[in-house]
Amino acid sequence: MGELVRVEVEQAVATIRLDRPPMNALNAQVQAEIADAARQVSDDDQVAAVVIYGGEKVFAAGADIKEMAQASYADMLMNCRRLQDAFNTVARIGKPVVAAITGYALGGGLELALCADFRVAGESAKVGQPEILLGVIPGAGGTQRLPRLVGPARAKDIVFTGRFIGAAEALAMGLVDKVVPDADVHKAALDLVCRYAGGPALALRAAKQAIDDGLDVDLDTGLEIERLHFAGLFATQDQRTGMRSFMENGPGKATFAGR
Numbered sequence: 001m002g003e004l005v006r007v008e009v010e011q012a013v014a015t016i017r018l019d020r021p022p023m024n025a026l027n028a029q030v031q032a033e034i035a036d037a038a039r040q041v042s043d044d045d046q047v048a049a050v051v052i053y054g055g056e057k058v059f060a061a062g063a064d065i066k067e068m069a070q071a072s073y074a075d076m077l078m079n080c081r082r083l084q085d086a087f088n089t090v091a092r093i094g095k096p097v098v099a100a101i102t103g104y105a106l107g108g109g110l111e112l113a114l115c116a117d118f119r120v121a122g123e124s125a126k127v128g129q130p131e132i133l134l135g136v137i138p139g140a141g142g143t144q145r146l147p148r149l150v151g152p153a154r155a156k157d158i159v160f161t162g163r164f165i166g167a168a169e170a171l172a173m174g175l176v177d178k179v180v181p182d183a184d185v186h187k188a189a190l191d192l193v194c195r196y197a198g199g200p201a202l203a204l205r206a207a208k209q210a211i212d213d214g215l216d217v218d219l220d221t222g223l224e225i226e227r228l229h230f231a232g233l234f235a236t237q238d239q240r241t242g243m244r245s246f247m248e249n250g251p252g253k254a255t256f257a258g259r
Contacts (some may be wrong), residue, residue, distance in 0.1 A: 002033030012048040012197040014041040023061035026108045035086040049193035053100040062107030091115040094205035100189035114145040121167040122182035130162035200238040201258035
């Protein structure tokens, strides 16, 4: 259990909860604790899905500017690598992950949300990459994950202007997947991923890895990634359970063991 980031598990869904008031600024300690939390939920066989949540008022308003303001080029080469490594650990959680966005998700906060598979936002949420207004660019995935999600032109508009984007516009461009009343954000995120609890954990992991890894390669290589994951699942108990249940009872009635 971290001091500023904690993990709460309920009914096979883990919530990674950022708790650094007032804005959940992502200083070095928060980054390290996010990575620790991501490893914890990845390794816990009792966790089937994950919610990343900053609380009722704010998701995360970005990096700690006071911590960065006097940093040198050499400092930031190392610091940026540390931040990217922390977020990559989140992106590689082999389970369905949803970011529950309240208030602001700006700069590093949005980049953290981009590491999730899905994003649920409150009606008054604001997201954006305002680094350009500080004379820099996003450094933890904003120039890479964002265009993969919304396309290069929209990503350039967001990054070049540094503007804040409301929840409705974010939904329209596919930056978030669902918008709900502010008070319902965490519950909606839980509801979204609860459907995966009790599912075939190894197949879900394989599907996530095949999709994510395939986005970064050509089609032929992606198909090879898919083929190997597909064939590998025939060494699992869940494959045998699922196919036997289908033949005996029809689709959607299997009880999986996650093995």
